[in-house]
Amino acid sequence: MTHDSLLRLYCNVCHRRIWCTIQTFYKCSVCDLFTHLKCKESISKMCQTYKTPQTVFIMTIRPEIGLSSQQHRCADCRRFIGLANKKSKQVLPEARICDYQGRYHCSNCHKNEQTVIPARVIRNWDFSTRTVCQRCSNMLELLSNHPVIPLESINANLFSHIDDLVTVKNLRMTLSNLRLYVHSCKSAQQHNSFAKLKIKLHLMDNVDMYSMQDLIKINDGTLIEELRSISQDLIKHVKENCELCAAKGFYCEICKSSELLFPFDLNAEVCEKCSSVYHK
Structure with a gap:
């Protein structure tokens, strides 16, 4: 955790005001959890770094499971949500649904942030944004550029209905066949097009895996233009501009x-x- 002293904030443990000018408090550098110094040892919410798998998405659409299955508690911090506490007779925080995992959260753990849900893209090619909890929002952002989605093996039917997916697959196959030429030629590795592709080598090395950003860019048409431009430049290098590559x-x-x-x-x-x- 890192120390901060300038923001108007509330403690995520006791939910009371943090007086920045006179109180010492802490902020998690990963999930933005704030806490008083005295409340630090009472944190029950596990940071997303430890609680969330870092290699895969939830690949199926999660239905709402209902508050009763969570004992009317927030899925992260375990505060009571949605109903009044009969003992204290106080109004409890609003229950907010996370579309990514189908669970309810309190307003401290769920800021109504909206994002594209991977499972809805994979199953229905649906890129509309939906509200997710803060932990899932951070996790989805961290994994957005990781090629962890074997799209065709999960839902091959998409390739029968989405022409852009077939086009991208063919372009990636072309780049995959260009790989041996590019990797063995120093001048090709210095080419501007290869420098652009080097940021996302999975597009050339593993044609079956996609990242969420890949799918979003396929949907808006930008990835096709990028791959087409790169493949045309590299093909021209192999066939016309490099004797070493042409000799192969x-x-x-x-x-x-x-x-x-x-x-x-x-x-x-x-x-x-x-x-x-x-x-x-």
């Missing part, structure tokens, strides 16, 4: 044509056994 072309051993073939050509086929290249 193939001749079709079936028709004996003098035309040079490359694995990424649309009219080329690669043998799975011997890796030879021939016309389709």
Whole structure:
């Protein structure tokens, strides 16, 4: 935790005002939890760094499970929510649903932040934003650029209905076939297009995995333009601008044509056994 002293805040443990000018308090650098010094040892809410898996999303749409299944408590901090406490007769915090995990949270743990839900994209190609709790919002932001979604193995039907997905898959296959040329050529590695792609090498190295940002950019059309521009530049480098790369072309051993073939050509086929290249 890091010390701070300038903000108007409330303690996430006792829910009382933090007087910044006269009280020592702490803020979690990951999940933005605030607490008095005296309340620090009473924190029951586990930080998202420890509580949330860092490698996968929830891939199925989670239905609302109901407050009673949570004993009318917040899923994170365990405060009573939604109903009045009969002993103290006080009005309890509003229960807010997290669309990502289907659980209820208090207003301190759920700030009504909105984001795209991975499961709804994977199952229904639905990019509308929905409210999520603060912990899930932070986690989704952290994982947004991680290629952890095997989209086709989860929902292959999307590729039959979304033309842009097929286009991106073909462009990624082209880049995958360009990979051996690019990785063995120093001048290709210094090319501006490869520098752009280097940030997201999974687009070239693992064509079956997608990140949430990939899917969002497919939906708005920007990823197709990026991949098309990069593949065209690298193909031009291999075929026209680099003698070393061009020398690694193939001749079709079936028709004996003098035309040079490359694995990424649309009219080329690669043998799975011997890796030879021939016309389709």
